[in-house]
Amino acid sequence: MRSTGSLDRSIRDFGMDTITLAGPLEAKLDAIREAGFSQVMLKANDLAGHPEGWKGAVRAVQASGLRGTGFQVLRDFEGLSGHLHEYKVDIAKAMLEMCAALGCKVLLACSSTSAHATQDRDAIARDLRKLAMLAVPLGIRIAYEGLSWGRTINEYTTAWDVVSRADCPNLGVCIDSFHILAAKTPLDALSDLDPARIFLVQLSDFMWHETPTFEERMATARTYRVFPGEGVHTSKVAELVLRLDALGYAGDYSFEVFNDDYVQMPLGFVAQRARQSALWLAEDILRRAVPLPNQLRLRTA
Template sequence: MSHYSGNIDDFGMDTISLAGPLEAKLKAVREAGFTQIMLAAKDLVTHPDGVDAAVAAVRASGLRVTGFQVLRDFEGLSGHLHDYKMDIAKSMLEMCHALGCRLLLICSSTSVHATSDKAALVRDLRKLAMLAIPMNIRIAYEALSWGRTVNEFPQAWDIICEADMPNLGLGFDSFHMFATNTSLDELDMLDPAKVFLVQLADFMWTEIKSVEERIATARHFRVFPGEGVHSEALAQLVVKLHSLGYRGDYSFEVFNDDYQQMPLPTVAQRAWRSALWLGEDVLRRSVPLPNQIRLKR
């Protein structure tokens, strides 16, 4: 395996793993060692002093914003539903822009009111990408494993290719790939320059027996890479993406109810341990680290 020339800064945490106010989350993530953080719209709109204060706190933290999430159930709607979602999209883009963030995440629609007509999905994603161009924002389209029409990344990739917009690319989430048992070989079709974000998470069981269990696992029981039963698959995935030429960000997308009940520094340290495992052991790179951060696995 070739030596990896990047550094630990490629890995970031997501606020969804942490409880408490935004400032406390930012502090915990920064003090654990991370230089970037994935933010949700909720982080801004629930701030007691409003969106501007939240943006100021993020800018003051010195953390780079990996991306902003998440626009849901957007594509494939018509009439007043389409107009409504366009409104939501504009609001999300404005908040993303205010943060100085260059990436908005959108996940494939689960709406029963959305058409499965591919041309309509392509048209809507192209429209969204057009809106984002003046703000210098890229759109990362992610296949939710319970999406109505698009539920595996090859389908999302197909639509992205057809839409053919420079700022529209793939948002890739390892959880959904493992949940649908999509083959690693499918990654060969991707252009690494059009993979805009890779989100990583593990979980504690080997098989998921129903869509209901998949949704529950995704929203409540994810764990950090290396903490679950898919460590080997995650390692293979990261190495494969690297060998294909992916050099973008990795964010830990870990929804976990237990972590919401733990002190922020404890959770952030668990995430940092994952970053070290992936960075040092999996991608074979050496990073000089202060002794107090080097946690034994």
């Protein structure tokens, strides 16, 4: 039987999202820590809905001892103009302030679904550059994610294109396995990415093979995701993680699992499923528990 300490080290790069669990923030943090994780992906509602206000939520996270993987999610920021753009800049500033207060170094921004946003990629890149510049004084990096139902940017390949056009060192991409699987984006294009500009990887699977329409993707994404190893795309999720590892990605993996069943289950039950998923990825796929040459990737502190 593995010791808890050994377990924690093997899954040190993996964490859970609070969106997977029901209940108050403190109970979620306790369940995540007790399952052996050392980090947590937080969302704005964790702070805005806290009974002691958002600063009370910050204190709860700090007291938990968990590291903040990142903060989510800024939506529909890019491609707007006039008063809509000004409104979103104000929202972004507030999100960045909360992110900084939590000590999180990554703010997640999702690609726009708004019909009011331009489809001009250069304009999108300019707005992302502006967002990144707002984050610089706070020491925050922006991880831009292509939603599989995004209006213009709906794959990691196009997300990388606009991030490259923006050309800011603190602007990178978020790779999300759900959106890759839903859009059936080939993994070969991962080799075109700079691993240093992949700021976050979010992992999940789902229970059927096809999501042919944007509506089906949204419904599946928001209610029926499962942990890696539980769905029908297990081999693809494993391939994705192995390709990222071979590319040189050395950042965090977070389980972003929206699931209507899980939010009706006891917190410990769900957190233990996440732990088993993390162990499968860390030890069976990445082989981090096997001290053989070229099979244990050493990370810098």
